[in-house]
Amino acid sequence: MLNIQNLSAGYGGPLILHKVNINVKEGEIVTIIGPNGAGKSTILKSIFGLTDIKEGSIEYFDEELIGVKTGEIIKRGICYVPQGRSIFPSLTVEENLQMGAFIRSDKAVIKKDMAYVYEKFPKLYERRHQKTKTMSGGEQQMVAIGRALMLQPKLLLLDEPSIGLAPKIVCEVFEKCLDIRKGGTAILMVEQNANIALSYSDRGYVLELGQNRIEGSGKQLLKNKQVGELYLGK
């Protein structure tokens, strides 16, 4: 569904990504790992139309995404949860979810989407009237993901969904990813918790200095000696 080829991009100054190749098939969970500053977030931002692209292509269902405006990218079924949970702290859970429906006007559809999110996240339903700033880190991350799911995307981009969460909650986030995939949404995520993220992923990519280094199935990468030494603490 998503095919990134030879992507070189940056932010107007020096290039950050150098001929990067990544692909995601329908129904897959794919994880990008790599050191700080490798350009992982830059890949997600590039898909979402937020970088300066010098060369390459980003095909989504065989159509070029480069040059398409972010609003239109969302309409085509890609949603993005940036690094650091950008939720509205003074709004309630439900108000945050409503914000996620910003491209919709049909109230009945919004209600249906909200029911879908509450079904995936029953805890959010229990807390629907709570202001999100008073929630735990794990709960806030669920709000951020829930908000992106309001548009029932075909592809969900998650930037470090487990950052700063206790190990038990990290597992909960990844279990939710499996659940979201069951609903027909593919996931491309960036993660520092490489061990656990790869164990939940169909495939993974190691990125270094803005370039592809190693790729393979989640299992292959977990067994890979180089990946183990550098990223899995083995």
Ligand SMILES: Nc1ncnc2c1ncn2[C@@H]1O[C@H](COP(=O)(O)OP(=O)(O)OP(=O)(O)O)[C@@H](O)[C@H]1O
């Ligand atoms: N908006 C921006 N303008 C200019 N440079 C940027 C911008 N955002 C990121 N960069 C630079 O691009 C490089 C890659 O950053 P990026 O955020 O993609 O890395 P990352 O792999 O996600 O790192 P981390 O693991 O720390 O989140 C860094 O050198 C960073 O300083």
Ligand SMILES: [Mg+2]
């Ligand atoms: Mg990042």
